[in-house]
Structure formats: C-alpha cells, structure tokens
Amino acid sequence: MKVIATILLVFFLKAEILYSQTTDYNIGARSKGVGNSNSNIADEWSIFNNVGGISGVENGTVFFSYDRYYGIDGFNKVAVGAIQPIKWGNIGASVVRFGDELYNEQIASAAFGNKIGFVRLGLRVNYFQMRIEDFGTAGAMFFDLGGIVELIPKFSFAAYISNFTLSELNNTEKTKLPVVMKAGISYKPIETLSLYFDIYKDVDFDPVFKAGIEYVIHKVYLRTGLNTNPFKSFFGLGIDLGRFNIGYAISTHEYLGTSHQASVSFTYHKKQ
Amino acid sequence: MRNRRILLISFLVIFTHQVRAQKEVTENLDFERIIENLLPSQEYDLDYNDLYDxxxxxxxxxxxxxxxxxADLQALFFLSEEQITGIIDYRLKYGKFISVYELTTIDxxxxxxxxxxxxFVVVELNKRASFRRNLERxxxxxxxxxxxxxxxxxxxYTSPDTTSSGKINSRYAGDPNRLYARYLxxxxxxxxxxFTVEKDPGEKLIWDPNTSRYGLDYYSFHAMIENRWIFKKIIIGxxxxxxxxxxxxxxxxRIGKGFEPVTTVRRNxxxxxxxxxxxxxxxxxxxAFSTNLxxxxxxxxxxxxRRDAIIREDSYDDRDHFISYIQTVGLHRTASEINAKHQLSDQSIGGNINYKSRNQKLEIGLNGLFTNYNVPLIPNTKKYNQFDFVGVSNHLGGMYFNYHLKNIHAFGEMAISKSSGKAISTGIIASLSSQVQASVHYRNYxxxxxxxxxxxxxxNSKIGNEQGIxxxxxxxxxxxxxxxxxxxxFMFPWLKYxxxxxxxxxxxMAAATYAYSRKLNFRFQYRQKAKDLNNKIKNEPLVRIETQTTKRVLFDMKYDLDDxxxxxxxxxxSDVDFAGLNSNGFIIAQDLNYKHARYALSARFALFDTDDYDSRQYIYERxxxxxxxxxxxYDKGxxxxxxxxxxxxxxxxxxxKFSQTKYSSRESIGSGLEEINGDTKSNIGFQMRVRI
Incomplete structure (x- = not known):
C-alpha cells in the first residue's frame, strides 16, 4: 500500500519532483535563497547548479546539504561534494540522493572547470540511477556543460546545458532523461549586493523565470527570490564564519506548501 | 565641510528667490510631469483625485x-531610504539647513x-511669529x-417616457452642469x-431639508490650528x-502598484x-486633536x-429598519438616489498612541476605532459575502511599528476587528546600494x-479575504x-464577487525609463496580470472558473523642441485572454505642449481601436x-x-479645456440614463483661481 501511495504521489507531483529534477538538481541554501537563479553563481555549489562556476572556488572545500520538501516523508534530498583546486583548474566530485527506500534516485558526478580570461567553463560527467522497490533499478550516463562570461564590469552572463547527450535509462521503456537549459544574467553594482535573473527551460515544460537578490551585511547574507510557473517564493539566510559557511532557506510553492533546506561548507585547505 | 557649506549657501540663497518666482508660472506643467511618472497609468478605475489633491x-x-x-519625506514616494536617512542624519550632524541647495551635498x-x-521643500529661517501675525500672512x-x-x-435630461407597464421612467432632477468651488x-x-462646495451633473439646486438638500449638493469644511498651546493639531470639520x-x-x-515599484508598498x-x-x-x-508628550x-x-443608504423594512423577518448597503458615489440625481441621501448616521470614536524614539529610528503605535450606525447593516446574503460585516457597531484595534536600520526600513501592522477577524501587513524597503532599491511585502487579511x-x-478594494506577497x-x-x-x-481563500x-x-511589471538627454526621454512598460473569473456556459449547471490574462504595453517618447x-x-x-477568446486594444496619442511666461497650451490627438470593453485603454490626460x-x-474612434x-x-x-470623443460606428454612447444619442461626446471645463 505504502509503495503504491508513494508511486502515485511521485507521479502526481511529477512536474515538481520527478521530471524537472531527475537530473537537474538545484542544491545549496544559497541557491535556494535566491530562487535558484543560480547560473551565474561561481562557488562550490556550482558543481550541481552550473558546473561552469566551479573555478570560483579558491580553496579546497567540502560541502553538505539537506532538503526537505512539503513536509512529506521520503521527499528528502541529501547532497555531498568536494572541490579541489589543482594546477590546471578545479576538480570536483559529488553525490546526490533523493527519496527513501521505496523510491530513490542517485547521481554520482565528477567535474572539471577552469577560468580562461574572462570565461569560466566546466564539464560534468554523471551516472544516474533510479530505484523503485519491487520494480528494480535503471541507470544512465549523462553529461553537463556550463559557462559564465564576465565580459563587462558588474555584469555576468551564464548558460548551462544538462544532458546534452539526450541520454535514456537502460530500462525496457527507455525512459528519456530530461534535457534542461538555463541562461542567466547577474548584476553586482557593489561588493555587498548581487541580483540574479535566470530563464530555466526543461524541454517538456513551460519556461520558468527565476529572480533573486543577495545582500551581505556584516558577514550575514540575506536572500530572497521568486519563480514563476509555478509560483514559488524563497527566503534565505547565510553566515560566513571563516572556514565554515552555513546557510538556510525556506520556500513556498503556490499549491504544495513549504520546503526547507540547510547546507554547510568547510574549507579544509587554504591555498597560499 | 562646514566651510564649503557656507560658501555654497551664500551663493545659493540669492538664487533661491529667482526660482520661487519662476515656480509660479510653470507649476502646473512641472507638477504634471511628476504625477505622470508616479501613478499607475495603464489601469484602474480608481478615483485618483484625492491622491492628486x-x-x-x-x-x-x-x-x-x-x-x-x-513620514513627510516618505509620502513623496520618489526618495529612497538612503536619501531619507541622509537628510535626517545630515540635520543631526550639521544642525539646521540654511538653504534647500544643501541637499546636493548629502550622501x-x-x-x-x-x-x-x-x-516640495523650503527652509524657514525666520523665527516663528505670533499667531495673530501669522494669521495676517x-x-x-x-x-x-x-x-x-x-x-x-x-x-x-430628456422628458420621461413610460415603460410597457405604464410606469414613468425616472429622469435626473437637475441640469447637466458640474459646479465646484473651494476656498482656502x-x-x-x-x-x-x-471649505468646498459641489454639485454633480444631474443634481438639482434646491433648498429641501426633507431630502437633506441645501442648495448645492455637497459641502465640506475644515478649520485646523497647528503647533499651538499643548496641541500639535486641532481640527474641526x-x-x-x-x-x-x-x-x-x-x-x-492608495497609490497602488505602478511605475514606482519599491516605496509604494508602504503607508506613511x-x-x-x-x-x-x-x-x-x-x-x-x-x-480631532493631536498632542505630544x-x-x-x-x-x-x-x-x-451622514451617509447615503436606503432604509428598508422587512416585516417577515421582524427587522423594522435596516440597510443592505451603503452608497458611496455621492450622486443624488434620480428620485431613488435623492431618497437615499444622508439616511444613515455614522458615529465614530477613534484614537492613536504613537511612540517615537529620540533618533527617529524606532516607532511603535496603537490604533483603536469604534463605529456605530443608527440602523443595522444587513447585506443580501450571497455565498461570497457571507463573512462580511453584519450589525450596528464595529470596533477594531491594531498595533504597528517602523524600524530603520541603516538603509533598511522594516514596517508592519497587525489588527483585529470585533468579529475576531485578523489582518497583517508587513514589509521591508531597502536601499541596497545607490543603484539598487528593493522591497518585499507580505499581507494576510x-x-x-x-x-x-x-x-x-x-x-481587493476592501481589506479582507486576501493573502499575497x-x-x-x-x-x-x-x-x-x-x-x-x-x-x-495574490490568493483569495474565499469566494469573491x-x-x-x-x-x-x-x-x-517590467519598466524602463531612459533620459537620452535633458530634452529627450523614453519610457517603456510591460504589465501582465492574471486572475480567475467565472465563465458561465449555456446549459451547463456549474460555472467554470477560468484565468483571465491581461497584458499591457506602453511606450512613450517626450521631446522638448525648445524652451x-x-x-x-x-x-x-493590450491583449486579453479569457476562456479561449482573445481581444486586443490599441491607442496612439500625439501631444503638443506649448508654454510661455503667462500662458500654456496643451493639445492631443488620439486614435483608439479596441475589440471589446475588456481590452479598453486607459490614458492619462492633462x-x-x-x-x-x-x-x-473602447471601440473605435x-x-x-x-x-x-x-x-x-x-x-x-x-x-x-475642450475635449471630444468621436466613435467611428456607434449610434449611441453610454447606457441607461447616461446614454447619448449619436457618435460624439464633447466636454468643456472652465476654471478660475483668485489669489488674494
């Protein structure tokens, strides 16, 4: 019974949970605080959100994030990752898991990114696995590509493609993995303020407009954002404690309710 | 700083007098520009006269x-938090202003x-004179x-005809002129x-105490004394x-949502x-009085x-006298409108306590209001209005705060009414940098x-049944x-009309204004609004709820040829989509303005073409x-x-002012008693101001 209930839920909430998120996960309280208008953010969370940004990480960092959606058991998301600067750029690895023992998805990824002139570029290789109890397991390889251009002062532009190989699962139905594109612009008039605007398009769904603001006041980050289609509002808080960076975000969906996310990153190695 | 200031001022004080003299003549035109840039210009049937005034x-x-x-500065809407704080802090730091031109040196x-x-500002350098002396000036x-x-x-205004059942149709009692006078x-x-007096079109000049008509239809007066004795303000009227x-x-x-997206969420x-x-x-x-301690x-x-309402009797329900709604338009033209005039009396007692910290950063206050009618208000029960007010009296109380931290202003109010209904309105306005201002507002009524x-x-036009961010x-x-x-x-948890x-x-809304030069300005605005409405379909028992999406685009260009x-x-x-139907509307207008030392002229020619009433075009006029x-x-013309x-x-x-609207293919304009036979409607207006 519980199995059927979970499957039904997953299918009814498909737009929200399954299809649009199967391969493209937005992770990190910073991203969520600004309404996931994250394509121009170059930090450790870029490994999930736009791999083009991972060259923004200057020191070796590990990070962890936990999401809980709409107060429903089993709708949890856990992500861990690490990024290490090396001679030729930054390398990183990450794992994401969504769901519980009845239904779950995992993505394991390896990424590489570098900054050449005013362009940041990154590539990510992923293995996706889906498991439904009593139904079995299916998986596929897929690739992501992203870039951020800092052409003029205060502005940056970004683009990101997830699953440009149009991969399919190795199950009997050959389920297609979603193809997602993001494009965005950011405006940073002063050091303490950033504005982000993104267009997010899953090939099978209407485009989503995302916007967010991040404002820093005494190492405390205040964030807010919104999404259209469906309407979601976001608020977030972050604290910079030197080696530790802690974040929390809350969002409300117009029909489904509230979800929470908490994340922490730790800089383990200071490059001199 | 201080030295620079004195230099600047000595130079500017002389200049100020010239500016004052100029203001006299151009006031109308400059003011128009400010108003036009501030108000939501594409929508709403709201009466903006009060705000304009x-x-x-x-x-x-x-x-x-x-x-x-x-609060005085906030009421101007176009100043950012940073600028308001700048003025207050400048005064704390350097003492009194000597000239308004010091403003240019503020952060x-x-x-x-x-x-x-x-x-909008002056600097009063002279010592305050006695009341009698001020009264003379x-x-x-x-x-x-x-x-x-x-x-x-x-x-x-035509002679009445009869209906098929032989009843005489109603007509307006008075002439079609609107008269208005005001003394200040x-x-x-x-x-x-x-005082202000007015007569609306269709109202009759008549002395008839039985129907509360005393010559003109509307009278208003006030007498206010400020900052005398222990009072900050005393008002009679x-x-x-x-x-x-x-x-x-x-x-x-209420200014509502418009070109100014940040500061309009706050009330002052x-x-x-x-x-x-x-x-x-x-x-x-x-x-009313106001005093400081x-x-x-x-x-x-x-x-x-006294308000307008029809007092009804319902013997069946044993309610002798009650009203089902209050008429708020203030028109007394037909027999039924005249009968409703001033039938309801409304007594209110209200109060407020406001605490303000010394540095003006924190403000907390309490509001209370008690209202009593002479007859109960009992609306005709419908599903959508079943939570509306019923009864003779209402009381409500609220608590509010304002807090300023650097360039951030947090504000809010919570209130509860007699029915235990609650309302909250709260938000933040922030000058995040000198280039960026932002606001977030949450409401739950x-x-x-x-x-x-x-x-x-x-x-919603009244507070209730609404949540929004x-x-x-x-x-x-x-x-x-x-x-x-x-x-x-926004979300309406219960049914609506x-x-x-x-x-x-x-x-x-997304908008941009670009001043290419002092002489050439461009403005662009896009608005999209989606809300749900009933869609009644023939032979279907249930009404369907569908979304109406209205998109409006505005573009204007202003060019000064010379002085x-x-x-x-x-x-x-405009583009309106509802239940699979689409309609469009369009208007193009060309203005030519001329101003001279003593006179000013403004002319417009506009063409409009809309598919229906929903795609109608609102356009600002001088x-x-x-x-x-x-x-x-709406329509073509x-x-x-x-x-x-x-x-x-x-x-x-x-x-x-002379204005005329000519429709291309209509035989009549308006409906009911407002109907005009023909395709043309012309208005004239005349106004005189005497300054003593």
Whole structure:
C-alpha cells in the first residue's frame, strides 16, 4: 500500500519532483535563497547548479546539504561534494540522493572547470540511477556543460546545458532523461549586493523565470527570490564564519506548501 | 565641510528667490510631469483625485527641511531610504539647513533627485511669529471656481417616457452642469481654514431639508490650528487619519502598484489631516486633536457623518429598519438616489498612541476605532459575502511599528476587528546600494476582518479575504537609465464577487525609463496580470472558473523642441485572454505642449481601436489644475482635446479645456440614463483661481 501511495504521489507531483529534477538538481541554501537563479553563481555549489562556476572556488572545500520538501516523508534530498583546486583548474566530485527506500534516485558526478580570461567553463560527467522497490533499478550516463562570461564590469552572463547527450535509462521503456537549459544574467553594482535573473527551460515544460537578490551585511547574507510557473517564493539566510559557511532557506510553492533546506561548507585547505 | 557649506549657501540663497518666482508660472506643467511618472497609468478605475489633491497640497505647501519628519519625506514616494536617512542624519550632524541647495551635498543625492525634491521643500529661517501675525500672512489664500459640462444631451435630461407597464421612467432632477468651488486660507505648519462646495451633473439646486438638500449638493469644511498651546493639531470639520499600514486608519487613498515599484508598498504615518477633496465618501467629520508628550504622541477624535443608504423594512423577518448597503458615489440625481441621501448616521470614536524614539529610528503605535450606525447593516446574503460585516457597531484595534536600520526600513501592522477577524501587513524597503532599491511585502487579511476606514496594500478594494506577497526592484545600472520590476502573487481563500471559488493570480511589471538627454526621454512598460473569473456556459449547471490574462504595453517618447514647445508620442497596446477568446486594444496619442511666461497650451490627438470593453485603454490626460483625469476608451474612434492656462496676474489665473470623443460606428454612447444619442461626446471645463 505504502509503495503504491508513494508511486502515485511521485507521479502526481511529477512536474515538481520527478521530471524537472531527475537530473537537474538545484542544491545549496544559497541557491535556494535566491530562487535558484543560480547560473551565474561561481562557488562550490556550482558543481550541481552550473558546473561552469566551479573555478570560483579558491580553496579546497567540502560541502553538505539537506532538503526537505512539503513536509512529506521520503521527499528528502541529501547532497555531498568536494572541490579541489589543482594546477590546471578545479576538480570536483559529488553525490546526490533523493527519496527513501521505496523510491530513490542517485547521481554520482565528477567535474572539471577552469577560468580562461574572462570565461569560466566546466564539464560534468554523471551516472544516474533510479530505484523503485519491487520494480528494480535503471541507470544512465549523462553529461553537463556550463559557462559564465564576465565580459563587462558588474555584469555576468551564464548558460548551462544538462544532458546534452539526450541520454535514456537502460530500462525496457527507455525512459528519456530530461534535457534542461538555463541562461542567466547577474548584476553586482557593489561588493555587498548581487541580483540574479535566470530563464530555466526543461524541454517538456513551460519556461520558468527565476529572480533573486543577495545582500551581505556584516558577514550575514540575506536572500530572497521568486519563480514563476509555478509560483514559488524563497527566503534565505547565510553566515560566513571563516572556514565554515552555513546557510538556510525556506520556500513556498503556490499549491504544495513549504520546503526547507540547510547546507554547510568547510574549507579544509587554504591555498597560499 | 562646514566651510564649503557656507560658501555654497551664500551663493545659493540669492538664487533661491529667482526660482520661487519662476515656480509660479510653470507649476502646473512641472507638477504634471511628476504625477505622470508616479501613478499607475495603464489601469484602474480608481478615483485618483484625492491622491492628486494631496500631492498638490504638498507641492503648494512645501515642507520645512528643519522640522519635517521621516513620514513627510516618505509620502513623496520618489526618495529612497538612503536619501531619507541622509537628510535626517545630515540635520543631526550639521544642525539646521540654511538653504534647500544643501541637499546636493548629502550622501545619495544626485543633482536630479535634489531638483525633483526642491519644489516640495523650503527652509524657514525666520523665527516663528505670533499667531495673530501669522494669521495676517497666509501662504495660501485662494478661491477656485470650476464649471464642467457635457454638450450632448444624455437620456437622463430628456422628458420621461413610460415603460410597457405604464410606469414613468425616472429622469435626473437637475441640469447637466458640474459646479465646484473651494476656498482656502492656510499657512503651512500654522493653520488651515477652508471649505468646498459641489454639485454633480444631474443634481438639482434646491433648498429641501426633507431630502437633506441645501442648495448645492455637497459641502465640506475644515478649520485646523497647528503647533499651538499643548496641541500639535486641532481640527474641526472634515478630516482624515493615517497611522500604521492602513488596516485601521487608511483615509481612502492608495497609490497602488505602478511605475514606482519599491516605496509604494508602504503607508506613511501622515497623522491627522484636514479633508479637502470632493470625493463624497469622506471618512470622518467632527473634532480631532493631536498632542505630544515627550516621545509620545496622542491622537483622538469624535466623528458624526451622514451617509447615503436606503432604509428598508422587512416585516417577515421582524427587522423594522435596516440597510443592505451603503452608497458611496455621492450622486443624488434620480428620485431613488435623492431618497437615499444622508439616511444613515455614522458615529465614530477613534484614537492613536504613537511612540517615537529620540533618533527617529524606532516607532511603535496603537490604533483603536469604534463605529456605530443608527440602523443595522444587513447585506443580501450571497455565498461570497457571507463573512462580511453584519450589525450596528464595529470596533477594531491594531498595533504597528517602523524600524530603520541603516538603509533598511522594516514596517508592519497587525489588527483585529470585533468579529475576531485578523489582518497583517508587513514589509521591508531597502536601499541596497545607490543603484539598487528593493522591497518585499507580505499581507494576510482574514475573510472575517472588517475595517470601514482602512485602506491597505493589496488587490481587493476592501481589506479582507486576501493573502499575497510582493517584490519590487528598482535599478539604475547606468546613468540616465532606470529599470524597475515588480512581481505580486495574490490568493483569495474565499469566494469573491464573480468568482465562485477560492482563486489566485499574479501581477508582473517590467519598466524602463531612459533620459537620452535633458530634452529627450523614453519610457517603456510591460504589465501582465492574471486572475480567475467565472465563465458561465449555456446549459451547463456549474460555472467554470477560468484565468483571465491581461497584458499591457506602453511606450512613450517626450521631446522638448525648445524652451516653449514640447512633443509627446504615446503608444499603448493590450491583449486579453479569457476562456479561449482573445481581444486586443490599441491607442496612439500625439501631444503638443506649448508654454510661455503667462500662458500654456496643451493639445492631443488620439486614435483608439479596441475589440471589446475588456481590452479598453486607459490614458492619462492633462486637465484643469486639480483635476486628475485618466479616462478609458473602447471601440473605435478618435479623441482630441485642447487645454489652456492663462495667468492674468499673480492673483488671477484661468484654465479652459475642450475635449471630444468621436466613435467611428456607434449610434449611441453610454447606457441607461447616461446614454447619448449619436457618435460624439464633447466636454468643456472652465476654471478660475483668485489669489488674494
């Protein structure tokens, strides 16, 4: 019974949970605080959100994030990752898991990114696995590509493609993995303020407009954002404690309710 | 700093006098520009006269930079938090202002903003004179007389015909002229005395105490003394009150969502003010006072107002006398409108306590209001209005706060009414940098909340049955360019009129204004609004709820040819989608304005073409001074007007307007008693101001 209930839920909430998120996960309280208008953010969370940004990480960092959606058991998301600067750029690895023992998805990824002139570029290789109890397991390889251009002062532009190989699962139905594109612009008039605007398009769904603001006041980050289609509002808080960076975000969906996310990153190695 | 300041001032004080003299002549035109840039110009049938009047009052009674408080500056809407804080801090740091031109040296002020603010402020250097002496020297002592009429005959003015059952159809009692006069004798910060009289079209000049008609139809007066004895203000007559976020006291005026996306979410503690508008549904009439005790301010009032309503009897239900609704339009033209005049009496007692910290950073206050009718209000029960107010009396109370931290202003109010209905309105406005301002606002008005005189931020015209969240953003990325956005999501947890289910919707705006040079300006605006409405389908038992999406685009260009001539071209387009049907509307307007030392002329020619009423076009028009005009047009036709001003002398000015709308293929305009036979409607207006 519980199995059927979970499957039904997953299918009814498909737009929200399954299809649009199967391969493209937005992770990190910073991203969520600004309404996931994250394509121009170059930090450790870029490994999930736009791999083009991972060259923004200057020191070796590990990070962890936990999401809980709409107060429903089993709708949890856990992500861990690490990024290490090396001679030729930054390398990183990450794992994401969504769901519980009845239904779950995992993505394991390896990424590489570098900054050449005013362009940041990154590539990510992923293995996706889906498991439904009593139904079995299916998986596929897929690739992501992203870039951020800092052409003029205060502005940056970004683009990101997830699953440009149009991969399919190795199950009997050959389920297609979603193809997602993001494009965005950011405006940073002063050091303490950033504005982000993104267009997010899953090939099978209407485009989503995302916007967010991040404002820093005494190492405390205040964030807010919104999404259209469906309407979601976001608020977030972050604290910079030197080696530790802690974040929390809350969002409300117009029909489904509230979800929470908490994340922490730790800089383990200071490059001199 | 101090030295530079003195140098600057000595040079500027001389200059100030010249500016004052100039203001006299160009006031109308400059003011039009400010208003036009501020107000939501593409939508709403709301009456903006009250707001217009209020801003104009500010404009003609400038604030003293040395005594004004935050709320005064907030009420101007175009200043950012950074700029307001800048002025307050500057005064704390350097002492009193000596000239308004010091504004240009304050952090966050560019020359343009300073120039925009200067008409609204003064610096009073002289010591305060005695009351008697001040009384002899008013800032304003003027009489306004206005006449407006429609040249074509409306059905209401023809001789009555009979219906098929032999009953005589009603007609208007009076003539089609609108008459208005106003007298004002005031000095800013000292006193204000005035009265307003009006007769609407169709109302009769008659002395008939039985129907509460005493010559003209509408009278309003006020007498206010400020800053005398222990009182901050004493008002006898008609007045308004504004404290908190408008949940309890909101005084009928709201700027709404428009080109200015950030500061309009906030209501300002404007306090008690005399009511001078002709909007007949005034809030309060009686006596009011305001007094300060250290950091506390106390306000109290008693009010007695007669309102329009039809008193009904229902023997079946054993209710002898009751009313089912209050008429708020203030028109008394037909027999039934005349019978309803002043039948309901409304007594109110209200009060407010306001605490303000010494540095003006924190403000906390309490609002309370008790209202009693002479007969119960019992609406005709419908599903959508079943939570509305029923009864003879209502009381409500609210608590509000304002807190300023650096360039951030947090504000909010919570209130509860007799029915236990609750309402909350809260938000943040922040100057995040000198280029970016942002605001977030949250509202949740319970469906049982009843507030007769509240007026808070939101979609519904009255406070209740609404939740919503709003973001506003204004960016100046490069010089001369202003980009603004807002996004408002709203939800109505209970049914509404013409919406038979809980519903939701959104309102989005993106706009840009670009000043290519001092002479050439461009403006662009896109608005999209989606809300749910009933869709009745023939032979279907249930009404379907469908989303109506309205998109509106505006583009205008203003070009000054020289010091006298300026041109303005405006294009507007609308697109409405509802239940699979689509309609479009379009208007193009060309203005030519001419101004000279003593006279000014403004002419427009416009073409409109809309598929239906839903895609109608609202367009701002210049009018007689004090008349705010934003008519809407639908169907196909042309619209043109000519408005002129002539300043005979310092004490005498005239205004004249002629406007005409000609439809391409209509045999009649309007409906009911307002119907005109023919395809043309012409209006004329005349106004005279005498300054004594």
């Amino acid at each position: 209020r801003l104009f009052t500010l404009y003609s009674n400038p604030l003293d930079l040395n005594t004004l408080v935050r 966050g002020f560019d020359l343009e903003t300073a120039q925009r603010l200067i008409p 008013p800032d304003n002592h003027e009489v306004f007389i206005r006449y407006q009429t429609v040249l074509e005959q409306k059905k209401g 004798y005031s000095k800013s910060g000292e006193y204000s005395f005035g 008609d007045f308004n009150m504004d404290y908190g976020q408008g949940l309890v006291f909101g005084s009928g005026f 503690n404007m306090g008690l003010r005399p009511y001078r508008s002709v909007y007949e549904n005034k809030d309060f009439s009686g006596a 250290k950091s506390f301010e106390f306000n109290g009032f008693y009010s007695f107002v 319970g469906k049982e909340y009843h507030s007769f005189y509240g007026n808070a931020f939101g979609e 709003y973001w506003g953003l204004k960016i100046l990325p490069v010089p001369k360019l202003i980009v603004s956005f807002y996004y408002d999501y 013409r919406v038979n289910a809980p519903s939701d919707g959104h309102d989005i 006298h001539f300026s041109l303005k071209t405006r294009l507007q387009w 009018d007689l001074l004090y008349v705010y005009s934003i008519p809407s047009f 042309v619209r043109y007007y000519l408005v002129g001003k002539y300043v005979v002398s310092r004490s005498l000015s005239f205004w004249l």
